[in-house]
Amino acid sequence: MSERTFPLVDLAECCPTVLGAPLDDDEAAFLAHGFAALADPVRLRLLSMIASADEVCSCEMQEPLGKSQPTVSHHTKTLAEAGLIVGEKRGRWVYWRIVPERLDALRRALVS
Amino acid sequence: MSERTFPLVDLAECCPTVLGAPLDDDEAAFLAHGFAALADPVRLRLLSMIASADEVCSCEMQEPLGKSQPTVSHHTKTLAEAGLIVGEKRGRWVYWRIVPERLDALRRALVS
DNA sequence: CGAATGTATCGACGTCTGTCAATTGACCTC
DNA sequence: GAGGTCAATTGACAGACGTCGATACATTCG
Numbered sequence: 001m002s003e004r005t006f007p008l009v010d011l012a013e014c015c016p017t018v019l020g021a022p023l024d025d026d027e028a029a030f031l032a033h034g035f036a037a038l039a040d041p042v043r044l045r046l047l048s049m050i051a052s053a054d055e056v057c058s059c060e061m062q063e064p065l066g067k068s069q070p071t072v073s074h075h076t077k078t079l080a081e082a083g084l085i086v087g088e089k090r091g092r093w094v095y096w097r098i099v100p101e102r103l104d105a106l107r108r109a110l111v112s
Numbered sequence: 113m114s115e116r117t118f119p120l121v122d123l124a125e126c127c128p129t130v131l132g133a134p135l136d137d138d139e140a141a142f143l144a145h146g147f148a149a150l151a152d153p154v155r156l157r158l159l160s161m162i163a164s165a166d167e168v169c170s171c172e173m174q175e176p177l178g179k180s181q182p183t184v185s186h187h188t189k190t191l192a193e194a195g196l197i198v199g200e201k202r203g204r205w206v207y208w209r210i211v212p213e214r215l216d217a218l219r220r221a222l223v224s
Numbered sequence: 225c226g227a228a229t230g231t232a233t234c235g236a237c238g239t240c241t242g243t244c245a246a247t248t249g250a251c252c253t254c
Numbered sequence: 255g256a257g258g259t260c261a262a263t264t265g266a267c268a269g270a271c272g273t274c275g276a277t278a279c280a281t282t283c284g
Contacts, residue, residue: 039150048131
């Protein structure tokens with residue numbers, strides 16, 4: 001392989017990280033739960049739609065995803081339980097937003 | 113199996129990101145496959161052990177993980193197929209190393 | 225009130241996944 | 255070669271997961 005520079009300093013300050021020291025059981029389970037929420041194409045598309053629009057109603061996502069209403073509801077629940085999104089009910093609708101801190105924590109876990 | 117090459121430069125600059133614009137099906141599937149490899153506590157501990165020691169023999173990981181030899185082999189295969197680690201056979205042993213570029217690509221997909 | 229609409233839950237189904245015992249394969253050493 | 259050691263594969267099994275139709279729950283509007 002060609003040369004590679006290691007940006008060691010950066011943001012490796014807090015939080016459990018995969019690549020620093022060996023993880024214990026609890027840290028591994030916590031991170032695995034987060035990554036499991038990202039391990040499905042439909043959920044990733046859901047997440048990207050929400051992130052791109054800042055706030056999205058469930059009813060807006062069903063059609064572009066090509067999935068049934070129960071399926072969309074199931075996936076939003078999974079993402080919410082993983083702490084990646086939060087929903088707010090206004091009237092008959094539920095509006096979802098990204099939780100940037102949680103995504104950041106997962107991202108930082110992968111810092112080299 | 114058609115071989116597809118990813119130049120390092122492209123990996124460093126391009127690549128799908130979850131939070132920028134809505135993902136299409138292919139991008140979502142590609143990322144989901146990567147995150148799925150991270151979605152298991154045993155695999156995360158495996159990965160962190162390899163990353164911490166730079167190079168690790170399979171035989172060294174079986175005991176601290178408390179898993180059977182076939183199970184460890186199964187997980188290393190999963191990680192390798194996701195492109196996160198590579199193995200080199202030397203004599204009777206297989207030594208595993210991290211593939212930083214692949215982890216970086218997944219990490220960058222989560223950039224806000 | 226009752227009808228309509230958006231969401232969540234339930235039940236069922238097929239598929240995927242994690243696990244291990246048993247076996248096979250590769251390699252080393254005597 | 256024979257026997258020993260490490261890794262990969264196979265087969266089997268239980269549990270988790272993605273999906274959808276049907277249904278129940280909430281809220282708004284006549």
